[in-house]
Amino acid sequence: MLDNSRPSEGIRFEELILDDRVHSTLYTDSEVFEAEMDSIFRNGWVFICHDSEIPKAGDFVRRNVGRDPVFAVRGRDGEISVIVNRCAHRGNIICQEERGNAKAFVCQYHGWAYDTKGGLVDVPYPAGFKGDFSCHGLERLAKVDSYQGFVFASFNPTVPSLGDHLGRATELIDRAVEMSPVGRINLSGGWVRHQLNCNWKMLPENDTDGYHVNFVHPSFAQAIRSNYDEAVLQDEESLKSEAKDWGNGHTELNFSPSYSRPLEWFGCAEDRYPSYSKALREAYGQEKGDKILLDGPPHAVIFPNLFLGEMNIVRFEPVAPGVCLHIHTPMYLEGVDDDVNQRILRQSEGALGPTAFLLADDSVIAERTQLALAGKGGWLDLSRGAEREVTDDNGVVVGHLTDETSNRGFWRHYKQVMQGPDQSSPTAAAAAA
Amino acid sequence: MVTIEERLRVEEFLFKEARLADESRYSEWEALAEDDMHYWVPAEAGQDPDDGRISILNDNRTRLATRIRQLNTGVRHAQVPPSRMCRIISNVEIETIADGEYFVRSNVILYEYRIQADKEMEVWPARVEHKLRMRDGEMKMFSKHILLLNSEGPVRGLSFII
Incomplete structure (x- = not known):
């Protein structure tokens, strides 16, 4: 690549990404993909x-x-x-x-x-x-x-600090590690690499889409009783969970408001793991310990490639415009009994990966979506719930679980990154030197 | 060394198990599994199922029943319609574990036509290890370990009975 222009120079992102819709070529076009590799994966964190x-x-x-x-x-x-x-x-x-x-x-x-x-x-x-x-x-x-x-x-020596990039979303990472009474997680469980023949952006989008669950996962709901019955599978008025845009492309489905019992998010009663509950309350104090036990772990995407998937950690990896990897590991906790981590492992195998009760269905839907976007394509709607979302005191945009608040947040940041604040790309400059 | 008759019974079981899986006859396939069934697809070569490393699939009998229940709902999108499959079994080696119990190694090549999604052909070569038990005159399985050649991945969606 001897051309010293940004790869994205010819792509008019402002015409492809509107507030309430995005164009399908963003998922299929090889020039868009090359521009993402540069602007997102080389120039950003x-x-x-x-x-x-x-x-x-x-x-x-x-x-x-x-x-x-x-x-x-x-x-x-x-x-x-x-x-x-x-x-x-x-x-x-x-x-x-x-x-x-x-x-x-x-x-x-x-x-x-x-x-x-x-x-x-x-x-x-x-x-x-x-x-x-x-x-x-x-x-x-x-x-x-x-x-x-x-x-x-x-790769970018002039990238703004990691703190700037994470912004308020450090709170999401804090919540993940605070599932451990010593504030430490341990990713020693190995990774499963699941290939989906779809664009990589469908991974962060789908992982914080609260609208699809009834339709993509009815077989899960029918076969298994789980915490998701309360968190995502209620009717529209009864759902208490939220879709959130934390800024900088970081997004969340917040299930915590749906939970009424400690460890409900873990699919069990509190007396199932008494020493875990006790350790959390001793470590963080009664009030915060109670809150952690009730709220559970975050379900959130850190832009562009990290998913804090409750008790799993996931990496997204782009391969080609129509191919990506969803790579997961159990989020083991330090300072807990082995049986807690054993449950985390079994739940990880059940929820994520090629054979999983959940992700196998997401992957086939994503692959069909990619097929539907072939050729000239068209517009994809992102308008749901725009009129009923609110911005909280911390600047986080909060919507109904089923609203596209999270995906609008992803695309708002994506557009800003792809358009770029300036025209000088260190990567392109290095290639031309 | 097993007898010719034992070998025939074991091979007959492998072929029947393969056919029921190929044809996505979930409940009939499940009926071949004993209560102590372990159905396992490791994610790494040489993996120990109890070493805390994640597996692609690691079902005890209870979770296997859940898996079959999910497939039988008819709305498991990943298998609607079911993949069209054909598995070729070869290199069958049989050892006796105990009276009426066998450890069986085989090589399997599974062709999968992904008719529900991108209509591609996927090929799944694997070394397979069964543990079988003759009970009340019928052969059953209490362990099936599928060692995919590409277990470290990337691995495509695998929602059928492998």
């Missing part, structure tokens, strides 16, 4: 991993940022680097294992060796090497930062 996945020096995990292969590795100083998984010499994959521990990364093509910061430390047959070791390190993502152990990174 992207969720990479949780620090509990790589607790010790030398621990690493492989990930993709958009389509760019990277690995996150903890250095001897304890700091986490996110490094492009491409040898600085001839471009071979440097980190071949999905996860593990390494003192150094040695390329299997010509043997160039790198340390855990990506610095070049050795080349075979050094007499012929006239380069400078300091100039031949692996490419590192310019920014790495974390919040409550959630590690985010960006």
